[in-house]
Amino acid sequence: xxxxxxxxxxxxxxxxxxxxxxxxxxxTWSNLEILVIDDGSxxxxxxxxxxxxxxxxxxxxxxxxxxxxxxxxxxxxxxAAGEYIFFLDSxxxxxxxxxxxxxxxxxxxxxxxxxxxxxxxxxRQMEERLCKDSVKDKRSQWIIPERRESEACFHIKLExxxxxxxxxxxxxxxxxxxxxxxxxxxxxxxxxxYEFCRKQVKMVYTDMEWYYYRIRSxxxxxxxxxxxxxxKLKVYERIRxxxxxxxxxxxxxxxxxxxxxxxxxxxxxxxNNKDQENSRYLxxxxxxxxxxxxxxxxxxxxxxxFFSLLIGCSxxxxxxxxxxxxxxxxxxx
Numbered sequence: 001x002x003x004x005x006x007x008x009x010x011x012x013x014x015x016x017x018x019x020x021x022x023x024x025x026x027x028t029w030s031n032l033e034i035l036v037i038d039d040g041s042x043x044x045x046x047x048x049x050x051x052x053x054x055x056x057x058x059x060x061x062x063x064x065x066x067x068x069x070x071x072x073x074x075x076x077x078x079x080a081a082g083e084y085i086f087f088l089d090s091x092x093x094x095x096x097x098x099x100x101x102x103x104x105x106x107x108x109x110x111x112x113x114x115x116x117x118x119x120x121x122x123x124r125q126m127e128e129r130l131c132k133d134s135v136k137d138k139r140s141q142w143i144i145p146e147r148r149e150s151e152a153c154f155h156i157k158l159e160x161x162x163x164x165x166x167x168x169x170x171x172x173x174x175x176x177x178x179x180x181x182x183x184x185x186x187x188x189x190x191x192x193x194y195e196f197c198r199k200q201v202k203m204v205y206t207d208m209e210w211y212y213y214r215i216r217s218x219x220x221x222x223x224x225x226x227x228x229x230x231x232k233l234k235v236y237e238r239i240r241x242x243x244x245x246x247x248x249x250x251x252x253x254x255x256x257x258x259x260x261x262x263x264x265x266x267x268x269x270x271x272n273n274k275d276q277e278n279s280r281y282l283x284x285x286x287x288x289x290x291x292x293x294x295x296x297x298x299x300x301x302x303x304x305x306f307f308s309l310l311i312g313c314s315x316x317x318x319x320x321x322x323x324x325x326x327x328x329x330x331x332x333x
Contacts, residue, residue: 001031002107004084004099004169007076008036009069013090014043016214021052021059023093023130023212029100034059035076036090040066045090070180070188073165077175085175089166093130095210101140102169105204109144112174112201115167116140118211129212140208147202154197155243155251158205162197165189167211174201186228187235194239226278229266233259233285244294256294260306263289268313286310 006024010017017036024034036049038061046061053059062075077085084106086099102114121129145153154162161167166189178195180188197203236259244252267282286306289295295303 002084002103003031003033003082004029004086004103005076005080005082005172006032006034006086006088006099007073007080008034008088008090009039009072009076010036010041010045010049010090011039011066011069011072012041012043012045014041014045014048016091017045018048018052019126019130020088020090020093021049023096024088024099025052025056025058026096027094027099028097029103032058032099033081035079036061037072037075037079038063039068039072040064068182068185070182070184074179074182077179080172083172084169085172086169087165087167089213091214091216092166093126093212093214094167095208095212098210099169101206101208101210105142105206106169106171109204110202111144111204112171112199113150113196113203114169115161115203115205116210117161117207118167118213119209120213120215122215126212126214140206143205143207145203145205147200150197150200150203152251153203153205154194155248155254159254161205162193163190165192166213168193170196171201174199184231184235186225186231191235191238224269224273224275226266226270226281229262229282232262236262240294249297252294253298256292256298257302260286260289260295264306264309264313267310271313283310 008017008020008024013020021034021036024032034056036059038046038049040063046063049059049061053061060079062079064071064075073087084103086102088094098116102116105111106114119129145157149157153159174196178192180192184191236255240252240255240259243255263282263286267279267286270279270282290303290307298306
C-alpha cells in the first residue's frame, strides 16, 4: 500500500484548518502522512493542529518563520516520506474518497500526475458538501491523455485545473529537484505546474468535483493587491514568451489572452476603487501590451473587444456590467 504525503501550507488559518485536516483524516486511503507546515502563524492555528495530532499520529507539524507559501510547500516536499505527494491548501477540503481514487489510477496507469476537478464554495456550501458527500455512489470517468499531450492539456484542454497545484497527486520521483519559486507570492503554483507539465509526464484526470476550493471573504482584497497582479503578469508573460519562442503559436496566443484579461480585470477593480495611480499604471500597461507581437496576432474581433472594454471601463454603466461579468464568468482562480 503506497504512502501519500499530504502537504498543507498554513498561515493564520485558525477558522478553517480543523475542517481541512479532518477531511484528510476521513480519507478511505489510510496510508498517509499529513504534513502541516506552519509559516509563522500568529493566531491559534498551531494549537488546533496539535489538538488533532493527539488523536491521529499521522499528523506532523513543521514550523518556520514567515517566508510565504512557496517556501512552506518546498519544506513539505523535502520532508515528505511518501511515494506520492498531494497538495492541499489550509482553507480547502476534499471528498473522503479522493486520495484513494487518485492513487488507484496512478498505480493502474503508471501516471506521474493524477487529479480531479474542483468546485468553488463559500463557508455554508463547504459545510453542506462535507455533510452530504459519502463514499458511495461515486461513479467517475477518467481521461488519460497521451504523454505527448500533457503540455497541450496545460495550455488548452485542462488549463482551469492545471493552473493551480492544490488537488494534485504527484509521483514524487517526477518532482526530483523541482521546487516552487520563493520569490513569487502569486501564480507560483501556475509556474510550478507549467514546468512540471513540460516534462511530459503521463497524467490522468476526472471531472468529478472532489476538491472543495473555499471562497474566502478576503478574496476581494487580493484582487486589489497590485503587487500580486504584477507577479501574476510576470508569470503569464514568461510562459507566453517561452511558448512563442518555441514556435507554439496557439499556446502563446492563449496566454496572451490571459494576460490581457488579467490587466483589464485589474483595471476595472482599480477604477471602481477610484485608485487613480494604479488605474493609470494598468492602462499604460495595456497600451504597451497592444504593441507586443503576440498581441498583434490575435484575431481582429478579439482585439476590438479588448480595446472596447479598456475604453468602456471608464464609463460607470459599463463598469457595472463588468462587475456582473466577473461574478458570472470567473475562469481563473
